[in-house]
Amino acid sequence: MPLYQNTSVTANRLLIGNYKIETAAYGTSAGGTWVNLGAGMVNNFNHAITKYDVQAGNAPDPIEGVAEETFTIDMELIEYDASVLAAVSCGLVTADTTTSSTQSVYKAGGNTILTNRAFKLTNRRLVSGATKETVILVFKATIDNGLSVTAKSDNDTDPINVMPVTVTAKLDSTLSVGSQLYTITHPYTTAGA
DSSP, X not given: OOOOSSSOOOGGGOOXXXXXXXXXXXXXXXXXXXXXXXXXXXXXXXXXXXXXXXXXXXXXXXXXXXEEEEEEEEEEEOOOOHHXXXXXXXXXXXEEOOSOTTOOEEEXXXXXXXXXXXXXXXXXXXXXXEEEEEEEEEEEEEESSOOOOBOOOTTSSSOOOBEEEEEEEOOOTTSOTTSSSEEEEOOOOSSOO
């Protein structure tokens, strides 16, 4: 019989499942208008820092700090929609959905400026009959790569083509210190799951 080091788990503190992925214009509030990027998967997100230190040589390092910090989201989309892919591209590409009612055209090449976008990841789950949401809000980010498609065999057990996307958030100095990069809002209750 195992001997557990912790005798219980506080279930309402667990992050369970994946996220709805959305983007909006830079400066959009959490309650604003967001574009749903469709079916896919958030593979991971990462708050990375680059440290600096001042070395004395003959004494302990007198100063240590953060030179740069970023927040990266790696995701995969599986629904092709030119207007959605254009929205996530931060101005790298454009979409033309006016050609006809049966076409959406993805246009790439020649754009040289990336426009900052906001990104929102929302995880919803049912707890004791109530919907609980965890929301990760990224205020100012740009895409790290152009369109990439992982094609599959027609005979694959999962033949859907996957479009990996990586966005990196940088500090937004227009916001207050401590919330310039991202926020995670998670419901907390002292009782139950």
